Amino acid sequence: MKNIRLYPVKVLLAFAFVFCLLGTELLLAVKHIALNPATFETVAETQQLDEKAWSALESYFQSRSNSTGIPAEVFLDSITKEQLRQGTLDSVSSALSYLKNKSDTYQLQMDFTELENAIAAFFENYADENHVEKDAVYEQKVASTIAEAEKEILFIADTFKFSTLYESGWLKKASHYIPALDGIFIITIIITILIGLLLILVCLKNIPESFYWLGISGMISGILLATPCMWLKATDYISGFVVKDPQIFSAVVGYLNTMLNHELLQGILPIAAGILLLILFAVLSARNLEKE
């Protein structure tokens, strides 16, 4: 800090560098973790969403059998856990495609051929055994039972509740901004590098000092990111999620916790890098002082 005239410039550059680093870290998290199908896949596996979705389906059809008279097995024997797992992953890829403007709509589709045949066969057997006339009412009953079962299966398979986000218009709103993320990310990186280089340039007469400014900026950006994450983690705030349906709770809380862990790591890394640069600065400054 030999040249005091440049001190305010260095502070301003460091200040800008902190927020550019922060922006880069956040954009990196959104682009490569939040919107990455692999993140959802990992959550689905670690949280055993297929098992939980299956239990929800089992409990729904067993409970419905009291009012419909249709045994739960009619539905459950024609659906597999693998289908539910695939349904969850399909809902993720459909939502991400919609968010990235690669498709016009969000839609979850599953193959229900076996289910439809099983329901139709059950109704037919029942009608034959009990001499029920197969009229328009009968046909309508079969159709409504199939529609209701398919609707429920799709609802349960969509564990991340993209359908709700789509219907409420949140996905549409987000899809206006997400395609622009790539451009914003590149611009942010360029600005961050430029400010970093400027910081080095203004410290050209005392190169070790640039380590100080880069280090302190990295540390502060890390602190700004890691502190809220640590608070969220320490209070287990995310587990206060109000929807207690096991498959929805696990999907949402699992996803948010994954994001939180990544953000925490992204906050700790610049702190560690900053500390290293500060140590480097201290060592080099001490050496320079000895030489002088």
Place this chain on the structure above:
Amino acid sequence: MAEKKAKRPVLIYILTGIFLLILCVALSVIVLITPYEKCKTYLNIVFMDQSMKITPSSGLDGLVIKQNEISTTPVPTTGNSENQDDSGTAQSYYEQGEIIRPSFGEQYAILNCEEIGLSVPVYWGSSPELLELGACQASSSVVLGETGNVVIDAHVNTFFAELSSLQPEAVVTLYTTYGIFTYQVTEQVQFENTNKKYVLPTETDRLTLYTCEAQVLGTSSNRIGVLCDLVSKQFYNPLQDGESS
């Protein structure tokens, strides 16, 4: 002197770091305060369950089903109106009395109707798990003993299978741990599941029992039920001082 000179920059570097940190935190707070204020309500709703941080594994998680001993031949107490029970012991009831409010999932009444041979436990609140165990009273309706609409439903394939055969003037009795409430059927009703006319609160005492319309197979959007008028309220214990009915 040289040592002093060396110490001064160290202090400046430390103070600069702290100053920069304060500056950045202040700017972050200023920038984020408005969005946070906007999102606060939503966040409070979405993450409101801070008291029960358990990972649910089934629909039964968080549901405490409590079974109560409810006598359909009440224990005698002292009071201002006297009756005789089956054993000939004097029983006393109060027209206004103490109500014990149930918690969600608590069995708080037994519904009896001799005309159709019905005797079913009534749970406070409604969920698929409770409907497996008995009839359920909507927690949006009034507790037995309070003035208003008492709404109870059950599955047609189990407890309310014979509800459609309940005729006007039939007597329906509800036994609770705090009193006996007798109603008389006045009307049979049919309505669509989207029609809330019969389950909405009323200003007069009413009991509404309903179930799905029995179908050969599949679900029905039709509901069938009976409306009953209150005949008598018999509380076991009088109102405490300061309480109102």
